[in-house]
Amino acid sequence: MRAGDDDELRKRLLASPKETIEQELGVTMAEDHEIHVHEETAAATHIVLPPRNRYTREERDEARTGASSLAFLRKTMYDPAPPLRPPGDGAGRVPGSDAGAEVLAEAARDSIRRGLDFLESTIDEQGAWHCIRFNVADPKVPRHFERPPFISAFCALALESSREAKARSICAATRAYLVDTIEYPGFWRYYRHLPQDLDSTTLCSLVIGTHPWVLLGRNIPRMLANRDGDGRFMTWMLEGDEPDVVSRFRIEADPVVNANVIAYLGDCPETSDAQRWLEALIAEGNLKDASKWYPDEIAICYAVARAVRRVTPAMDRLRPVLADRVLGLRDEQGGFGNVLQTAQAVSALSDAGCLERTDVKRQLRSILSAQREDGSWPELLAFGDQTLKFGAVGQIGHGSEAVTTAFCIEALERLAAFLRT
Secondary structure, eight states, X not given: OGGGTOHHHHHHHHHOHHHHHHHHHTOOOOTTOOOOOXXXXXXXXXXXXXXXXXXXXXXXXXXXXXXXXTHHHHHTSBSOOOOOOOOOOOGGGSOOTTOOHHHHHHHHHHHHHHHHHHHHHHSOTTSOOOEEEEESSOTTXXXXXXXXXXXXXXXXXXXXXXXXXXXXXXXXXXXXXXHHXXXXXXXXXXXXXXXXXXXXXXXXXXXXXXXXXXXXXXXXHHHHTXXXXXXXXXXXXXXXXXXXXXXXXXXXXXXXXXXXXXXXHOSSGGGHHHHHHHHHHHHTTOOTTOOSSSOSHHHHHHHHHHHHHHSTTTTGGGHHHHHHHHHTTOOTTSOOSSHHHHHHHHHHHHHTTOGGGSOHHHHHHHHHHTOOTTSOOOOOOOBOOOSOOOTTSOOEEEEOHHHHHHHHHHHHHHHHHHHTO
């Protein structure tokens, strides 16, 4: 640590620890977060106790035992979730076919603002985004609201691309919610009856990067220890007395999870094997069915493209081949599927620096035409385990109008910016 040899820095840390750390690292931490620096001597030793566990022993035991019957899971949900609404028809908000780039960009800006109005009405008072847990195979299975931290981080990262003040306000509220759900020393879990996982942890860490636990990398050693023999990062953090409901069938290296870890940790020796694995999957065209948690290749490419953008220049060589994979997923009419897939494809191409390789005006029109009058886009499958059947429960999917809307806003921001260049 530099303060060991730098007397001036040591004095500043002791006198004004928070201000000194902010100045040295070029960050701004939350106003209500305190930083204390202690100086040990040969005659005085300081022992720092970690925070108390967020959950009591009884609550942790309840989570483990309740998982077997799904009783505990149901207690974490918010019922009833509304029925699936049919897609809307926003064709009246799409400019005519002869509209120029500036008119289309303005239409995108109007659409973004209406989308943000809708999102503002759906984010709860704590800053949490709501998602819906549903059965992909059987629509008769009851639908449940849920609000795991992952959902909020997943959407906030998409919304961070917006320059609108309302988007910044929503993201600020989301960061406060994620801070309120963090577990020492910087981990998150999807449900309380599940172990901590790297998918939730990396996305949440990216959103609240200035929280001291994240800023100082306190979660990194345990994260690095969670790799397999090939250097790939495993999804679940199965340690100590954590719930083990997933251990029988869910110890796997997922490409999206690894992309998110790389986006968080950056280019370092510890992520090099994971980078090479992702590059091979993409270069060799092996993305189909490579993820158990994300439904299609576009969703995988979207996550990898985010890592490419954040870990530059180390992963720049992947940009053209990644764009080739995305463009290869178009149908005969040049579309990418539903509006969520279209939005993620657009953002992936933008992150790869290859947005000019698609018909920008066509993709923008496609997204505009799917928006409802209330500013929302339809609920679609965003992620979920499509390989495991839990008896009568069946295949589980997750998505919501708010989730789709966040990704459509991200894509429209990218398209509007491109049209104005």
